[in-house]
Amino acid sequence: MEIVSINVGLPQTIMYQGKELVTGIYKYPVSSSLRVSKTQLDGDGQADLTLHGGTDKALCVYPEEHYAHWEQVLAQKLEAGTFGENLTVRGLLEDQVCIGDIYAIDDVIVQVSQPRQPCHKLAKRLDWGDAVLQVQETGYTGYYLRVLTEGVISKNAEVKLIVRDEAGVTVAYANQIKYHEKANIEAAQQIAAIQALSASWKQSFLKRLAELGA
Structure with a gap:
């Protein structure tokens, strides 16, 4: 389990179909080590803080x-950071990582908080109208981390699992229930009960359960 690339970028204004769009999805690899706080890496930023950050x-x-799959779909070479990620990693796939898992990256301690939910800005960056749907369909979403202990992350850092969450709900399974098994009450209850789950995803599953009468 390792970091392949550290990527950052500040919000910028682009033109898309004749309209201005402010977005922080443009992330680019850096060669230096970077400090990470409870909210972000140094040199990074998000445009819409209601949905990101x-x-x-x-x-x-x-x-x-x-990346190999998407390069084939889009018929183009994609560099690390294309999907707006801060950390491009190897050996940490969605079906291997559980919500609530705690990892050490150098002296930084992080915890998996939720799957990444793709937004329309990815589609606009790549001029790829089906981006959100295809990312959801494949389950190749990536995921988010909260920072438990601040510190410095280096490009060559190893990622070590410290604690496996007792619920054992993988990011892939959470995606499956979120997008494909929307009537699965038992699974929704299990996911909503995960203490480490982000507030927004917990609220989303609780709302679904209420609508299902559970």
Whole structure:
């Protein structure tokens, strides 16, 4: 389990179909080590703080293993950071990582908080109208980390699992229930009960359960 690339970028204004769009999805690899706080890496930023950033989404992670698939779909070479992730990683796929898992990255301690939910800005960055749907369908979403202990992350850092969450709910399973098994009450209850789950995803599952009469 290792970091392939550390990527940061500040919000910028782009033109898309004749309209201005402010977005922080443009992240680019850096060669230096960077300090990470409870909310973000140094030199990084988000445009819409109602949906991005904050303690539950301090770091966005995306597995390098998915890039080959998307390069084939889009018929183009994609560099690390294309999916707006801060950390491009290897050996930490969605079906291997559980919500609530705690990892050490150098002296930084992080915890998996939720799957990454793709937004329309990814579609606009790549001029790829089906981006959100395809990311959801494949389950190649990536995920977010909250920072439990601040520190410095280096590009060559190893990622070590410290604690496996007792619920054992993988990011892949949470995605499956979120997008494909929307009437699965038992699974929704299990996910909503995970203490480490982000506030926004917990609220989403509780709302679904209320609508299902559970």
